[in-house]
Amino acid sequence: MxxxxxxxxxxxxxxxxxxxxxxxxxxxxxxxxxxxxxxxxxxxxxxxxxxxxxxxxxxxxxxxxxxxxxxxxxxxxxxxxxxxxxxxxxxxxxxxxxxxxxxxxxxxxxxxxxxxxxxxxxxxxxxxxxxxxxxxNKNVVSKLSKRNVFEDKLKQYFKKMSINADWQAIEASNDEDLINSISMGCPFTSIERQALLEAKSLDHRIEVLNSLIDMSINDNDSFKTQSLS
Structure with missing residues (x-):
């Protein structure tokens, strides 16, 4: 049958x-x-x-x-x-x-x-x-070899921008998740967000993000308290 x-x-x-x-x-x-x-x-x-x-x-x-x-x-x-x-x-x-x-x-x-x-x-x-x-691609590898240096810079940036962050979640995340969540969650302009989107690779996005964070840290403007979830 x-x-x-x-x-x-x-x-x-x-x-x-x-x-x-x-x-x-x-x-x-x-x-x-x-x-x-x-x-x-x-x-x-x-x-x-x-x-x-x-x-x-x-x-x-x-x-x-x-x-x-x-x-x-x-x-x-x-x-x-x-x-x-x-x-x-x-x-x-x-x-x-x-x-x-x-x-x-x-x-x-x-x-x-x-x-x-x-x-x-x-x-x-x-x-x-x-x-x-x-x-x-499931396995994206970055060259964020000095992650502790990047996290120290993030702390300066968050303090400057009065952003409340979950540091346990940040420290537990892999490089790709960290970079992408910071790119999406931080108060960048639409042009800056487009630059992050169009970055050719994760390493390129790290470079763009570093530049944006450096500019924000060196900017004297003040901002409202925000939450990064």
Whole structure:
């Protein structure tokens, strides 16, 4: 007797470039930074972005984060940078006041090729993943050999910026998690965040981050107390 039961394919949470779409819905948001393997909470309330969420949920759960150019911030559909980062919807809640609170987990950066026709008010882009194939790599190694020196500099920076940090979590994190969490969590400008996003490698991001921290430490401006979670 021949069995008609099909063999189930093993499910994997891991993604590869071959399985990623070349057309994605995009959420332009200034001063928001998503990096691969990191999570970003978002609050969606505009009608077009509620439609965007439903669209992504029906397709492949992928939303592309990207920053609008500074000169176009007040435009309804501003020009955007050429590099963004796509995230996978890993959690969401529908609130009583008709919002979605969602969490994206960074998959990979992408390069914008062209914008297609909008759908239900939100924007859709044709993109390429190829320039950032290394983002999918699980084992990212850095040259942060003098980590204790970097952490000492961080302490100066946090004190200067009045940032409350969880040092137990910082000391327990690996280099990639540390650099990316600092990049996403600290109060950098949108242009500075874009520079951190576009860094070619983790080592390059470390260089950019070091420069930004040095500039902040040497700046005489005062800032509000903040929390780095």
């Amino acid at each position: 021949i069995s008609t039961e099909k063999t189930l394919k093993t499910y994997s949470f891991e993604k590869n470039l071959e399985g990623l779409p070349n057309t994605i819905p995009v959420f332009p948001l200034s001063n928001a930074l998503l990096l691969p393997k990191c999570t970003l909470p978002l609050n969606l309330f505009e009608s077009r972005y509620l439609h965007m969420f439903d669209y992504a949920l029906k397709k492949n759960r992928i939303i592309g984060m990207i920053q609008p150019l500074e000169k176009d911030l007040h435009e309804k559909n501003p020009d955007v940078y050429s590099i963004g980062c796509a995230g996978l919807i890993v959690a969401f809640t529908q609130t009583n006041d008709n919002r979605y609170e969602i969490v994206l987990k960074g998959l990979s950066r992408y390069q914008v090729l062209k914008e297609t026709d909008p759908y239900n008010g939100f924007r859709i882009f044709n993109i390429s993943w190829e320039p950032f194939e290394s983002d999918i």
